[in-house]
Amino acid sequence: MEKIIDEKKQGNSLVMEAKSENSRKLFIESYGCQMNFSDSEIVASILSKEGFNTTQNLEEADLVLVNTCSIREKAEQTVRKRLEKYNAVKRINPGMKVGVLGCMAERLKSKFLEEEKIVDLVVGPDAYKDLPNLINEVEEGRNAVNVILSKEETYGDISPVRLQSNGVSAFVSITRGCDNMCTFCVVPFTRGRERSRDPQSIVEEVNDLAAKGYKEITLLGQNVDSYLWYGGGLKKDFKNASEIQKATATNFAGLLKFVAEAQPKMRIRFSTSNPQDMTLDVIEVMANYRNICNYIHLPVQSGSDRILKKMNRLHTREEYFTLIDNIRKLIPDCGISHDIITGFPTETEEDHQDTLSLMEYVKYDFGFMFAYSERPGTMAERKFEDDVPEEIKKRRLTEIVNLQQEHSRHNTQKFIGKTVEVLIEKESKKSDAHWSGRNSQNTVVVFPKENYQVGDFVNVKINDCTSATLIGEAVGYSKNN
Ligand code: 5AD
Ligand code: SF4
Numbered sequence: 060m061e062k063i064i065d066e067k068k069q070g071n072s073l074v075m076e077a078k079s080e081n082s083r084k085l086f087i088e089s090y091g092c093q094m095n096f097s098d099s100e101i102v103a104s105i106l107s108k109e110g111f112n113t114t115q116n117l118e119e120a121d122l123v124l125v126n127t128c129s130i131r132e133k134a135e136q137t138v139r140k141r142l143e144k145y146n147a148v149k150r151i152n153p154g155m156k157v158g159v160l161g162c163m164a165e166r167l168k169s170k171f172l173e174e175e176k177i178v179d180l181v182v183g184p185d186a187y188k189d190l191p192n193l194i195n196e197v198e199e200g201r202n203a204v205n206v207i208l209s210k211e212e213t214y215g216d217i218s219p220v221r222l223q224s225n226g227v228s229a230f231v232s233i234t235r236g237c238d239n240m241c242t243f244c245v246v247p248f249t250r251g252r253e254r255s256r257d258p259q260s261i262v263e264e265v266n267d268l269a270a271k272g273y274k275e276i277t278l279l280g281q282n283v284d285s286y287l288w289y290g291g292g293l294k295k296d297f298k299n300a301s302e303i304q305k306a307t308a309t310n311f312a313g314l315l316k317f318v319a320e321a322q323p324k325m326r327i328r329f330s331t332s333n334p335q336d337m338t339l340d341v342i343e344v345m346a347n348y349r350n351i352c353n354y355i356h357l358p359v360q361s362g363s364d365r366i367l368k369k370m371n372r373l374h375t376r377e378e379y380f381t382l383i384d385n386i387r388k389l390i391p392d393c394g395i396s397h398d399i400i401t402g403f404p405t406e407t408e409e410d411h412q413d414t415l416s417l418m419e420y421v422k423y424d425f426g427f428m429f430a431y432s433e434r435p436g437t438m439a440e441r442k443f444e445d446d447v448p449e450e451i452k453k454r455r456l457t458e459i460v461n462l463q464q465e466h467s468r469h470n471t472q473k474f475i476g477k478t479v480e481v482l483i484e485k486e487s488k489k490s491d492a493h494w495s496g497r498n499s500q501n502t503v504v505v506f507p508k509e510n511y512q513v514g515d516f517v518n519v520k521i522n523d524c525t526s527a528t529l530i531g532e533a534v535g536y537s538k539n540n
Contacts, residue, residue, distance in 0.1 A: 075103050075107065075113050075220040076220070077112040078107060080110075081107065081110045081111055081112040082110060082112075083110045083111045084112060084114040084119055085106055085112065085113050085120065085121070085122050085123075086113070086115070086116070086122070086123045087102065087103060087113060087123075087125075087126070088125050088126065088141065089125075089126040089161075090125070090126065090128045090134060090137060090138055090141075091126070091127065091128025091130065091161070091162065092130075093230055093277070093279055094230075094235075094279055094280075094281070095126045095127075095128060095162075096126075096222075096230065097231075097232050098126060098160070098184060098187070098214075098232075099124075099160075099222060100219035100220055100222050100230075101214045101219050102160065102190065103220045104217055104218060104219050105187055105188065105191065106122075106190060106191075107220060109190075109191050109194065117144075117148055118148055118152065121156070122157075122158065123148075123156070124157075124158045125141055125157075125160065125161075126161040127159055127162055127163035127164060128161065129162040129163050129165075129166045129245045129249055130162070130244075130246070130432075130434075131432035132434075133432065135163055142157070142177050142178065146177055156179045156180060156198075157177070157178045157179055157180070158178060158182060158197075159178050159180070159181050159182070160182050160184070160187070161183075161184055162184065162245070162246070162249035162250065164183050164184075164206060165183040165206050165248070165249040165250070166245065166248065166249050166435075166436070168183075169181060169206075172202045172204060179197045179202055179203070180193055180194070180197050180202070181203070181205075181206060182204070182205055182206070183206035183208060183249075184208075184251075185207065185212045185235075186206065187214070188212075189205045208236075208251035208252070209251065211254060212235070213232075213234075213235055213256035214232070214235075214256075215261075216260065218267065225513060226273065226514065227273060227275060227482065227483070227484050227514045228273065228274070228277070228482075228484060229268050229276050229277075230276070230277050231261060231276050231277070231278055231279065232256065232279045233278045233280050233286055233314065233329075234253060234254065234255045234280030234281065234285070234286050235251075235253070235254055235280070235281075236253040236254055236281065237253055237281040238252060238285070239281075239371075240371055240438065241360070241371055242370055242371045242438035242443075243360075243370060243431065243434065244437060245434040245435075245436065245437055248436055248437070250281065253282065255286050255287055256288075257288060258288050258309045258313075261278075261314065261317075262317060265318055265321060265325065269324075273325070274324075274482055274516070275325065275327075275482055276318075276325060276326070276328070277327075277328040277329060277330060278314070278315075278318070278328070279330060280329075280330075282333045283311055283329045283330065283331065284332050284333055284336035284337045284338065284341060285311070285336045286309075286310060286311040286314055287310055287311075288308065288309045310338075310340075311338075311341055312338065312341045312343070312344045315344045315348075315351060316344050316348070319344070319350055319351050322350070323348075323350055324350065326350055326352055326482060326499075327348075328351075328354060328501070331356050331358060332355055332356060333358070334357060334358075334359065334372075334374045334378070334382055335372070335378070337357070337382060339385060342385060342390065343389060345389075345390055346390050352501065353392055353394060353499045353500055354394040354396075354500050355386060355393060355394070355395050355396075356395075356396045356398075357382070357395055357396070358398035358399075359379055359417065360398060360400050360403075361400065361403060361413070362376055362410075362413040362414035362417030363406070363409070363413035363414065364413075365410060366403050366405075366406055366410050366413075369439075369443070370400075370403060371438070376417060380420060383395070383420070392499075393500070394424045394499070394500025394502065395423050395424060396423055396424055396425045396427070397418075397421070397427070398426065398429070399414060399418075399427075399428050399429070400429050400430075400431050401429070401431065401452055401456045401459055402430050402431040402447035403431045403439070403447070404444055404445055404446055405443065405447075406431075406447050406455075411455050411458075414459065415458065415459065415462055418459070418463065419462075422466045422470065423463065423466055424467060424470045424501070425463065425467050425527065428459050428460055430453065430456050431445070431447065431452065433445040464526050468524075468526040470502075471502060471524035471525070471528070474498075474521045474524065475522065475524060476521065476522075477520075478519065478520045478534060479499070479504060479529070480498060480499065480516055480518055480519075480537045480539065481494075481506070481519045482496045482497065482514075482516055483495075483513050483514060483515050483516075486508075487505045489505075490505075492507060492508060493506060494506060494507075494517075496517075498519075498529070502528070502529055503527065503529070504519055504521070504528070504529040504530075504531060505528060505529070505530055506530070506531045506532050506533050507533070509533055515540060516537040516540050517533045517535070517536060518533065518535050518536070518537045519532065519533050520532055520533075520534050
């Protein structure tokens with residue numbers, strides 16, 4: 060499962076470079092995971108061929124699209140508030156059309172059109188190529204909906220336009236959907252079956268980004284480690300079909316190698332890894348290629364074997380520890396982050412203590428922590444009662460967050476006195492005299508700008524830190540420039 064950007068934060072309205080021949084205006088916002096942000100770039104690419112330029116001004120839009128998240132109830136509430144806002148603007152500008160994309164579109168389908176009458180257009184995550192037809196329908200005065208999920212669609216043939224990009228880092232999606240069926244999760248229902256994208260089209264996209272000056276890519280998927288592409292192969296050379304498949308298949312380790320070798324100067328990251336699918340060969344490839352960043356987002360969700368089983372997580376606490384040990388053995392300085400859910404049905408104080416002790420063992424660099432939110436249609440909703448009271452969920456979440464804060468501080472302090480390579484991404488939020496970027500381990504680093512520029516690889520000596528940020532000064536360009 061993927062990292063959620065911040066469901067409380069306003070979704071960014073995103074802009075692309077304008078085409079002079081385009082006259083219609085698209086306002087597009089994304090909420091939720093990085094995959095949604097990446098999908099919005101595919102949508103903008105499809106619509107730029109339909110005469111749309113993007114705008115950041117809601118009031119002047121001909122078409123408003125919101126790419127939505129269903130992962131927790133709060134994420135849906137945020138989108139509902141935005142829909143109210145769009146409808147208020149629509150009362151002043153009745154020609155404006157409003158469409159819902161992504162997971163909420165898939166989950167609620169035509170309910171938005173029939174019962175709530177608050178949108179004109181509903182499009183699920185696998186139907187974006189149908190947008191030109193659907194928009195025509197809407198322009199002729201009919202509501203339009205396409206929420207058909209596909210077993211094949213990867214949008215591999217669409218070259219995304221980069222929205223509000225810093226020109227330095229980009230996402231490249233490699234798989235879509237999820238076959239894991241964790242019992243708490245709505246994603247398998249909203250994003251459908253897992254499928255992998257042709258490695259050739261992935262590398263072409265990465266090469267194209269490199270040619271445009273990008274310095275870092277993140278390979279994206281709900282579960283990147285289960286990436287698998289069956290290539291071609293001459294039948295006469297093999298005894299049977301499965302042998303052909305085995306001999307010519309590309310797994311995630313193979314894809315990582317392929318990408319790392321195609322662009323040895325580009326930083327490569329990936330997200331998200333599922334513990335049960337992350338194999339030793341992936342860790343070995345990471346260790347062998349200096350351009351693959353030493354960072355793994357490895358959600359655990361709970362430290363209790365009983366809860367992991369109820370969540371259908373398919374690994375035990377011990378197996379998770381073995382994986383962590385292997386990562387640390389092969390990549391001693393690897394940054395590791397987590398997702399944890401607290402208050403899953405039947406979670407006891409003892410289960411909660413197991414989560415805290417697992418965190419103590421791993422000492423994660425950072426993490427994303429959530430109170431369990433029951434999602435309609437999931438196995439957990441159908442089978443288990445949401446029986447942990449809200450105040451207990453809240454208290455446990457606070458304990459988890461506080462412990463993580465302690466570990467984060469412990470880990471950032473270890474960098475003091477060391478020199479790290481940073482890719483400059485943008486100006487620091489807190490000071491226009493400082494740059495902000497990340498080290499290989501994905502920790503944010505800020506330092507005085509001097510004459511360095513966005514996109515430079517710089518060696519930075521760390522002098523100070525908070526629990527989330529390293530503070531230092533540049534000591535020169537890194538040899539990666
Ligand atoms: N309630 C709370 N958190 C959830 N997540 C997924 N589903 C739920 C839910 N029903 C969390 C998981 C996942 C992250 C992206 O969101 O921790 O890894
Ligand atoms: Fe991630 Fe599990 Fe949800 Fe799949 S089902 S998206 S692995 S949390």
